[in-house]
Amino acid sequence: MALIERIFFLLTQRWAFCLAAIIYSLGLLYIAFHNGPSQVESSRVLTPWTSHLPANVASVSSIAHFFENFRLPVDADNFTGFNGENYLLPYYLPQKPPFNKPLSSQVLILDADTRPLDEPGGILNETWESLTTRWESMNWHTYGRLNHYLWAKIHGYDYKLVTAEDQPDIHGTWCKVPAMRQAIEHYKFVIFLDADIVLPHLHVPLEWLLNYWNINSETLIAMAKDPTTDINNDDRGQVFLNTGFVIAQQSSRTKEMFEAWDSCLNGTRYPECTQWRDKWPHEQAALGTYLRYDFDRPEDVKALPCAEANGSPEVADTGCSGKLVRHYWNDKHLVPSKVQEGILQYFMPRLHDQFLQEYEKVEVKWSDPSEEHG
Ligand SMILES: *[C@@H]1O[C@H](CO)[C@@H](O)[C@H](O)[C@H]1NC(C)=O
Ligand SMILES: *[C@@H]1O[C@H](CO)[C@@H](O)[C@H](O)[C@H]1NC(C)=O
Numbered sequence: 001m002a003l004i005e006r007i008f009f010l011l012t013q014r015w016a017f018c019l020a021a022i023i024y025s026l027g028l029l030y031i032a033f034h035n036g037p038s039q040v041e042s043s044r045v046l047t048p049w050t051s052h053l054p055a056n057v058a059s060v061s062s063i064a065h066f067f068e069n070f071r072l073p074v075d076a077d078n079f080t081g082f083n084g085e086n087y088l089l090p091y092y093l094p095q096k097p098p099f100n101k102p103l104s105s106q107v108l109i110l111d112a113d114t115r116p117l118d119e120p121g122g123i124l125n126e127t128w129e130s131l132t133t134r135w136e137s138m139n140w141h142t143y144g145r146l147n148h149y150l151w152a153k154i155h156g157y158d159y160k161l162v163t164a165e166d167q168p169d170i171h172g173t174w175c176k177v178p179a180m181r182q183a184i185e186h187y188k189f190v191i192f193l194d195a196d197i198v199l200p201h202l203h204v205p206l207e208w209l210l211n212y213w214n215i216n217s218e219t220l221i222a223m224a225k226d227p228t229t230d231i232n233n234d235d236r237g238q239v240f241l242n243t244g245f246v247i248a249q250q251s252s253r254t255k256e257m258f259e260a261w262d263s264c265l266n267g268t269r270y271p272e273c274t275q276w277r278d279k280w281p282h283e284q285a286a287l288g289t290y291l292r293y294d295f296d297r298p299e300d301v302k303a304l305p306c307a308e309a310n311g312s313p314e315v316a317d318t319g320c321s322g323k324l325v326r327h328y329w330n331d332k333h334l335v336p337s338k339v340q341e342g343i344l345q346y347f348m349p350r351l352h353d354q355f356l357q358e359y360e361k362v363e364v365k366w367s368d369p370s371e372e373h374g
């Protein structure tokens with residue numbers, strides 16, 4: 001009996017028909033629960049860490065689609081930055097670098113804030129005076145966040161913005177610690193960014209940076225060193241790691257580390273740590289003074305070069321020129337123009353290319369009339 005005939009024969013049997021109907025219904029239920037917009041809406045409140053953004057870059061927006069032309073392959077051995085410098089993977093990596101497939105939704109790009117974000121210029125404000133002046137009215141942290149969000153969209157990472165409440169006697173920047181602690185339960189990599197962090201090369205994927213900085217299976221977290229000045233040293237004279245840009249990798253030891261970090265607020269693991277609840281540099285001091293000496297296997301807490309992952313070209317004299325990840329601590333007013341620049345640097349050459357492609361039809365050459373009729 002041919003296959004089609006056999007299926008038809010089975011379907012004419014009542015029991016087989018019932019079975020088929022049950023399978024079909026289960027299938028519909030599965031699709032409804034996994035794709036339906038209702039799922040997104042309900043989980044927005046109930047399960048904030050498990051409702052994911054669509055990872056399919058092309059279908060998300062034409063903006064991300066535009067960037068598909070530029071995306072650096074995750075396993076590229078080098079790229080040339082907009083500063084003209086070439087960045088080559090370190091020689092000690094194998095021919096095929098460890099992160100050679102897109103991590104997509106295993107990566108979370110994470111922002112967190114305790115400030116109101118619906119004030120004029122804020123990222124959650126939905127009423128703007130006009131579309132035309134909006135890009136000038138957006139404040140610097142709205143720009144910073146849109147840079148992070150766009151990076152996530154281009155490479156198919158998930159993105160979340162945690163809006164937290166201010167707590168009495170605890171400085172607002174602490175909110176990133178419980179946010180990362182919860183997020184790392186759900187993602188292989190959590191990338192936390194302060195609002196004044198700007199990715200200058202949006203086409204460079206996280207995977208490439210992980211290869212470049214040699215993040216390996218033993219790394220719990222990685223952060224950039226701060227500039228070497230006395231105020232940036234812990235009480236043993238070691239320069240702090242800056243918590244404005246954090247790469248965290250999921251593991252049971254990472255989870256233990258985040259719990260230890262969080263516990264600084266109640267002093268259970270490090271009794272003297274509570275002084276940093278509201279004293280600068282807050283959670284950064286907790287990490288620098290206690291965590292990194294407690295979690296001290298060579299790969300536990302990785303220090304990234306300040307020149308590559310902290311500061312910006314404007315403060316290059318501090319040794320921190322933000323070549324791959326910029327941090328505008330003192331120049332927050334520059335964030336909007338740097339984020340705009342970070343998009344235009346892709347757009348303008350493309351526009352010029354198109355102009356040149358059409359040049360034959362564009363150019364009307366002014367030639368000497370005497371030559372033409374001569
Ligand atoms: C850098 O990448 C380009 C493009 O993939 C390649 O042609 C070039 O050989 C690479 N340069 C080095 C030094 O590996
Ligand atoms: C949002 O921005 C508009 C325009 O600047 C302003 O009128 C409005 O008060 C803001 N909303 C809130 C909740 O602050």
Ligand SMILES: *[C@@H]1O[C@H](CO)[C@@H](O)[C@H](O)[C@H]1NC(C)=O
Nearest residue numbers: 259260262263264266267268
């Ligand atoms: C202190 O904080 C840690 C981390 O949040 C928590 O696990 C622990 O239960 C807290 N202890 C007390 C006594 O509140």
